[in-house]
Amino acid sequence: MRGEGLVTIDWGTTNRRIFLLDAQGAVVHREADALGVTAVPPGGFPNEMARLRERFGNVPFLLAGMIGSSRGWVEAPYVRCPVTFETLRESLLWVEPRQTAIVPGACVDAQRADVMRGEEVQLFGAVAAGLVAPDALLCLPGTHTKWARIVDGALIDFRTVMAGEMFALLRNHSLLAPQLSCEVVDGEAFRDGVRRGLDDGALLSDLFGTRASILLDRLDPADAASYVSGLLLGADLRIGLHRAPSGPVGLIGDPALTRLFGAALDEAGYTHQEVDGERAFLAGMAIIAEGLR
């Protein structure tokens, strides 16, 4: 890629964020919309791309996220851990020669199987920008929490935990749903849940125990959502912190979520540092693009 600037897009399932960078790498324009990959009709990506070029000019485009999945434009094969930013750069999928490239996702394909698309850019960006140490455990809370182990700047292993989706399933569709409509707050009930979730690895029993605790007047229904959220975050941390190093855990994501995760980490005896997700993403895209200029 030449030195005339760059457009980077974090192109997810339901949303996308677009950044226009100048030749020095500074953001000169940013926008976000709901044109995630599922909002683009099958076969519609070349047209969508032409539309973007009309607006942003003939600069290189670097795309990351679900745009490289089977539901996206072209499937970019996952790069197997350990992954470095050099590996990612070498594995870029050029959908339009010298013009438009997709950053591949990363996978674990060993005793366990795991996949990510898009988060890998933030992970390398966080290290490259000095936002976290080159040896760190990073956590990206969300519908599917990602826990990533970075050693010497390389992504050596990661694990996805579907705690967020599980909370949504329970809140919207389960026997517990009527009890889970209240707001989740960091308080005694939340912390009780975290401790139990961290402790016994019996989530499917502890969830039913919530209902029993309400029936036996041990738990105020107004606290049930906080308690169940705590249980799930405790179970999430129990998996993510397994054999974790002692340093602070880097938290990347939506402040409403990272605040709860920070509280849960505190309960687990871990410190944490918040990492700005957009800054990490931009730094990651910049370092991947750098070698291409």
Next chain:
Amino acid sequence: MRGEGLVTIDWGTTNRRIFLLDAQGAVVHREADALGVTAVPPGGFPNEMARLRERFGNVPFLLAGMIGSSRGWVEAPYVRCPVTFETLRESLLWVEPRQTAIVPGACVDAQRADVMRGEEVQLFGAVAAGLVAPDALLCLPGTHTKWARIVDGALIDFRTVMAGEMFALLRNHSLLAPQLSCEVVDGEAFRDGVRRGLDDGALLSDLFGTRASILLDRLDPADAASYVSGLLLGADLRIGLHRAPSGPVGLIGDPALTRLFGAALDEAGYTHQEVDGERAFLAGMAIIAEGLR
């Protein structure tokens, strides 16, 4: 209750089963319908009971199950573990003096909280009828699996695991739903799931791993439902078998479910014996009614 016979009803949330017993305790009539407690309008139980009396005559009625819950006729307070059949008998809730009684449910109200309604009758019946030993671990698979520890004929502890409901949530509403429409069969994928579920206590990560395994061509989508069912049953057993005695596990319930649980127990190195649920229920009601004649 006098020696003129007895009507026992297993009155659940969505169904009920009615048995008319003669003075010797033999079943002379049985029927089942969809008039569970949620199908009876609020305040409608006395009328429904009058209707039943018209049909079955002026014999004692012994009711068990959700009929004694807050959604049922009258709430029968849970009896706290350890529970014996004598305790249950002493705690019967007489809704119509000397005519109609509700068997209370059982609860655990210690470090953990748990509740059951209806299953307690089957547990005591299984022991009373000699279907299981007076010291046994009993498992009642279902939407919410019950694991009950019987010592010297008393129910000393039990645990509810919502593995069945979790499978339904995942199959109907989750990100994994499109992959979970196939039939669950006891085969290699199911057993792989059971082993993993038993092993690592990382269910929320293993579930996402199913999706990753399909994306990485490690798991045939046709096997996904069996694998996920295995994962959940493994997690269920991991909780239920915690500090379990070495004898066979008594399995009470629908044969389609007990067959899968039997296979999972086999994978966990446990033997099991199938227990006829209706026979256990009737024996339980008989022993509770006996002291009242």
